[in-house]
Amino acid sequence: MITITGLTMTFEHRTALAGVDLSIERGGGVAVSGPDREGRTTLMQLLATLIRPTSGTIVIGGLDAVTEVYRVRRLVAYAGPTRILPNRLRVDEYLRFVAGARHQPSATADIAADLVGLNRSAPIEALADEARGQLTLAAAIASGAAVLLLDRPFDGLDTVSRDRVCEWLVAARQNGTTLIVSDNAHVAGLCDRSVTLCDGCIVESAAHAPSGQTVPPRELVGA
Amino acid sequence: MRAVVLREALVAARRPALVGAAIVGAALLALFPLAWGVRGIPTLGGISLYDQQFRLEWILALVLLPWTAARVMATERADDFVGLSALTAIQPSRLLLARLLATAIALVAVIAGALPVVISAQQMSAVAASRLVADQVALLTFSLPAAIITVWWMQLTTDRLLGWLGAAATTVIVVTIARLSVATMNQAAIALATISVGAAAILLAKADVWWRYLSERRA
Numbered sequence: 529m530i531t532i533t534g535l536t537m538t539f540e541h542r543t544a545l546a547g548v549d550l551s552i553e554r555g556g557g558v559a560v561s562g563p564d565r566e567g568r569t570t571l572m573q574l575l576a577t578l579i580r581p582t583s584g585t586i587v588i589g590g591l592d593a594v595t596e597v598y599r600v601r602r603l604v605a606y607a608g609p610t611r612i613l614p615n616r617l618r619v620d621e622y623l624r625f626v627a628g629a630r631h632q633p634s635a636t637a638d639i640a641a642d643l644v645g646l647n648r649s650a651p652i653e654a655l656a657d658e659a660r661g662q663l664t665l666a667a668a669i670a671s672g673a674a675v676l677l678l679d680r681p682f683d684g685l686d687t688v689s690r691d692r693v694c695e696w697l698v699a700a701r702q703n704g705t706t707l708i709v710s711d712n713a714h715v716a717g718l719c720d721r722s723v724t725l726c727d728g729c730i731v732e733s734a735a736h737a738p739s740g741q742t743v744p745p746r747e748l749v750g751a
Numbered sequence: 752m753r754a755v756v757l758r759e760a761l762v763a764a765r766r767p768a769l770v771g772a773a774i775v776g777a778a779l780l781a782l783f784p785l786a787w788g789v790r791g792i793p794t795l796g797g798i799s800l801y802d803q804q805f806r807l808e809w810i811l812a813l814v815l816l817p818w819t820a821a822r823v824m825a826t827e828r829a830d831d832f833v834g835l836s837a838l839t840a841i842q843p844s845r846l847l848l849a850r851l852l853a854t855a856i857a858l859v860a861v862i863a864g865a866l867p868v869v870i871s872a873q874q875m876s877a878v879a880a881s882r883l884v885a886d887q888v889a890l891l892t893f894s895l896p897a898a899i900i901t902v903w904w905m906q907l908t909t910d911r912l913l914g915w916l917g918a919a920a921t922t923v924i925v926v927t928i929a930r931l932s933v934a935t936m937n938q939a940a941i942a943l944a945t946i947s948v949g950a951a952a953i954l955l956a957k958a959d960v961w962w963r964y965l966s967e968r969r970a
Contacts, residue, residue: 539967573965576837580964597963602840610834615825616765617758628754629839667838 529554529675529706530575535584537570537728544570546728547584554674557707557719567728568710569608572679575708576606588675602630607668608679608710612660614653619646619663623670632672640670643696645689658684669696675706682713694718752845759825759853768822769857772815773864780868783807789875801869801876805886808869809936812893813926816858817918820901821911824854828906832962843962844955851902851951858894862887889937896947897922903954 535548545567552558560568573579574586577597586593593600617625623637641648644662646655655663661684668676676697682690697718701707709715717736724732763769783804784791791803827835832843839846866887873883901918908914925946929939 578833578837578965598836598840598842598959601837604837606837610838611831613826613831615762617762621758621761625754625758626838628757629841671838671840673840 529556529589530708531585531587532575533585533587535571535574535586536582537567537574537579538582543728545574545581545725548725548728548730550723550730552706552708552721554706555701555704557701557709557721559715559719559722560708560710560725561712561722562725562731567725569679571725572606572608572677572708572710575675576604576608576677577601578606603673604675604677605630605668605671605673606677606679607664607681608677609661610664612652612663614651617652618648619650619652619655619666620648622652622663623648623666626667627670627672630671630673632670636672637666637670640666643669643689643692645686645692662689665693669693674704675708676700677708677710679710681709682711682715752841752849755839755841755846755849756852759849760856762825763823763853763857766823768819769860772819772822773861776811776815776861777865777868779811780804780808780865780872784872784875799876799878801872801878801883804869804872808865808890812862812890812897813923814919815861816894816897817901817904817922818915819861820854820858820898821905821915821918823857824850824902824905828909829962830965832958833965836962843958847902847958848951848955851898854902855894855898858898859891862890862894885937889940892944893940896925896943899947899951899954900925903950906954 530550530552532548532550535545535550536543537545548567548571550558560571562568570579574581575588575593577593577600580594588600589603591600591603612622619641620637623641624634627634627637627640638648644666646659646662646666650659652660652663661680665678665681665685668678681693685693697705697707701718707719709718719736721733721735723730723734784800787793787800787803789800791798791800827846832846835841835846836843869887870883873880897918900921901914904918904921905911905914908917925943926939929943929946930936933939933942
């Protein structure tokens, strides 16, 4: 589903990624960990086609993420540090807009809001920063995308919501959704593989036993 | 695309500026015959109340339409468009087209809000209904260039006041040039609408390139 080859990202004064190679099959799950400012968010933003790599290739669903940006965006959904402008919309209106734009039924939006524990009728401008983070997670869930890129998705979620989201993610993976989670919490239980980024390189890669339905959600993700 | 147009329309409808502009426009036009009577301003002898009010309607449109457009449109620009495109998997050009459509519709609503007052003036001045229709269609057509000019300006600045002032100044300049180039205001409106479609096409064509990736500052 995703093939990353020699991925390098250099900003003006620093190298965020230096020749990353990674391959993830459809329905696979990869947990990305590592120190802050060592390339995790940059990797997620590159996969989300939000930034253009300095060199290297990213192929998602058979499409080159540099030359076919807009077609790749149909396949991926990113939840991370993104600015959400309220525009006087409510949570449900925002999520239904995302679901509608992605050709998903509006019920998906309601499910996503309930999963992350957001009040559907709350105005976005009244949401605190943490709740806006939840909203980006809900938007990614509502998108129905084949690849979910979740950058620290559990920040701000209470235990109950976290368990619900984990359950949903496990089920989504079983239905073929590919999952990449960037978090230093123990999200490995959600994924079948974990990689550690340091100095822009993958310094550690480990495979995990596939997560079964019998594992209680609260054991998939540790706080 | 439908979801984006609906969202842009919802954002515009939620702004108090939309209703405010419609009320202010209609109220100022209604005050005109109340202040000057059925013959209008005497020093403009020979021109009917309807014609005088139509001139006032144009002056109001030049100021009020860019202000309304700047106030009611959704606030994403530049990097926000990149984020919105990634979120919705819709190209920035289509997002912008939806914004242009929603903004133009909002401006049409502002102009249409003054129709009862304008019809009253037409009745008082015994002007032919066909003339009223032609004038109002021209004015409604003008909502398109006003929307396009303001959308352009709002992409250049984050400050709504600056966006409005820039859009209003640009609108006045292009309307003046258009009016000097053709015989009537109605022809000028049609010419402007045609030219503005070209300007919109340029903006839409560039949008997918300009807002493909986040700027390095935001990345």
